[in-house]
Amino acid sequence: MAYDGKILRRSLARYDRDKQRRSEAFAERQQQIFREIPRLEEIDRELRGTMSQIISSALRRGTDPLPALRVIQDRNLDLQRERAALLMERGYEADELEEKPNCVLCGDTGFRDGEMCRCLRQYYTRTQIEELSRMLDMGTASFETFDFCWYSAAVSPGMGISPRANMEENFDTCQDYAHQFGPRSGNLLFSGDPGLGKTFLSACIARVVSENGFSVVYDTAGHIFARLEADKFRRDEEEQVEEDVERFRACDLLIIDDLGTEMTTSFVQSSLYQLVNGRLLAGKKTIISTNLNPEEIGKRYSPQLLSRLEGEYQILPFFGDDIRRLKRERQA
Numbered sequence: 001m002a003y004d005g006k007i008l009r010r011s012l013a014r015y016d017r018d019k020q021r022r023s024e025a026f027a028e029r030q031q032q033i034f035r036e037i038p039r040l041e042e043i044d045r046e047l048r049g050t051m052s053q054i055i056s057s058a059l060r061r062g063t064d065p066l067p068a069l070r071v072i073q074d075r076n077l078d079l080q081r082e083r084a085a086l087l088m089e090r091g092y093e094a095d096e097l098e099e100k101p102n103c104v105l106c107g108d109t110g111f112r113d114g115e116m117c118r119c120l121r122q123y124y125t126r127t128q129i130e131e132l133s134r135m136l137d138m139g140t141a142s143f144e145t146f147d148f149c150w151y152s153a154a155v156s157p158g159m160g161i162s163p164r165a166n167m168e169e170n171f172d173t174c175q176d177y178a179h180q181f182g183p184r185s186g187n188l189l190f191s192g193d194p195g196l197g198k199t200f201l202s203a204c205i206a207r208v209v210s211e212n213g214f215s216v217v218y219d220t221a222g223h224i225f226a227r228l229e230a231d232k233f234r235r236d237e238e239e240q241v242e243e244d245v246e247r248f249r250a251c252d253l254l255i256i257d258d259l260g261t262e263m264t265t266s267f268v269q270s271s272l273y274q275l276v277n278g279r280l281l282a283g284k285k286t287i288i289s290t291n292l293n294p295e296e297i298g299k300r301y302s303p304q305l306l307s308r309l310e311g312e313y314q315i316l317p318f319f320g321d322d323i324r325r326l327k328r329e330r331q332a
Contacts, residue, residue, distance in 0.1 A: 002250050002284075003116070003124070004215040006243055007131060011123040012110065019108050026099045033097065037090060040097065043083045047076060121213050128210045132203075132218055141203035143175050150323045163320030167197065170316045174201045178208035181253065183283060189309055190289040192318025195325060198289040202255050205287065214252040221272075221290075222262035224248055228271045249278060252285065259290035264300055273305045280312055288313070 034041035084094035101108040103119040110120035132138050148171075151164035159166070177185060190198040206216045231245045248254055262268060279286050290297065294315060298306035309315070 002215050002252050004128065004217065004247055004251055006247060007124060007128045007215065010131075011120065011127045014127065015110055015120055015123045019102070022102060023099070030097055033087075033092070037086055040083060040086060043079050043086075044097065047079055125210055125213065128216060129207065132206050132210065132216060135220075136199070136203040136206060136218055138203055138207055141200050142207060143171070143178070143204045146171060146197075146200070146204070150326055151320050156319060159319060166317065166319065170197075170201070170318065173314070173316060174205055178205040179212075181205075181209045181212060181214060181285070185285050187280075187285055187313040188287045189294075189313040189315045190287065190318060191293055191315060192291070193322065194291055195322035196318040196320055197323065198318055199257060202257060202287060202289055206253070206255060209253050215250075216253045216255065217247050217251040218255040218257065219248070220257050220261075221259040224256060224275075225262055225268050225271055228275070229267060232267075248275065249282075250284070253287065254279065254284065255287045255289070257289045259288055260292040260296070260300065269301050269305075272301055273308070276305065276308055280308065286313075293317075 030044075034044070083097065087096050088094055103117060106112040106117035106119065108119075110117055116124070129138055148164055148167060151162070151167045153162050153164045155162045174188070177188065190201070192198060202218065206218055210216050227241055227244045227248070230241045259272075276286065276288075288309075292300065294306060294310065297309065
């Protein structure tokens with residue numbers, strides 16, 4: 001599983017801010033209790049200061065600090081018992097003044113046994129979905145809200161199947177792909193005219209895969225090629241360009257939308273093949289959405305690219321009436 005550096009930095013920053021807010025809230029709560037029960041502040045000060053004083057004194061005299069440690073340990077236990085009793089007399093929990101981590105698994109470090117803890121993964125997932133929401137409708141796009149009523153049940157001439165039946169097959173494939181996503185998943189190619197649900201299903205997949213902890217990057221083909229070109233020819237010195245290119249190459253799932261709407265140049269043809277082939281060799285998964293059919297892809301980009309797509313991608317055809325147009329007509 002690859003973590004997106006851009007998303008991870010934002011997640012860690014939010015994680016640390018929340019941890020700081022909890023610490024400040026605890027300190028404020030502590031001061032309120034100290035004002036109510038002044039003796040507790042004296043106990044706290046003694047617990048924090050006495051041990052270092054005794055050890056320092058013993059070390060300065062060159063004597064064994066262990067006897068002093070035993071003395072302070074006994075004293076500390078007495079102070080802790082007194083503190084607990086005072087708190088419980090006022091209706092507080094005995095450990096009310098002990099700052100406890102929000103996550104008991106990692107102690108609010110975000111990592112456990114060299115792996116990201118589930119508490120930080122929740123931040124990562126939320127931040128990634130927010131990033132995806134900048135370009136995808138992550139608010140309403142879900143498999144649960146998909147509506148088949150916009151697809152005709154009449155068999156399309158030359159297709160041997162109705163748009164609705166075809167969409168039901170595509171939907172099942174996408175839903176299974178999202179929920180079973182992992183290192184052994186394949187790649188998908190959505191091919192069909194605009195307004196048939198390709199981007200909607202991309203968003204549905206992105207949501208589920210993100211929620212399962214994988215890194216997902218969605219972008220349009222035109223913007224991806226622009227970033228690749230900026231990185232290659234150094235037209236933009238910002239570190240962001242290099243980071244974006246690395247995200248395209250390294251994320252667990254890359255969703256390339258609107259392939260074929262960009263200006264096709266020799267650089268675009270070469271870059272697309274390198275990106276697709278590189279991700280295949282690295283075991284990374286890709287979804288490509290395009291208005292082109294496979295034959296048009298081969299002519300526009302290269303037979304080599306088409307061969308890779310036909311050999312390594314499951315091609316899902318989309319056909320029927322433009323749903324956006326149907327919705328506008330219904331509203332008119």
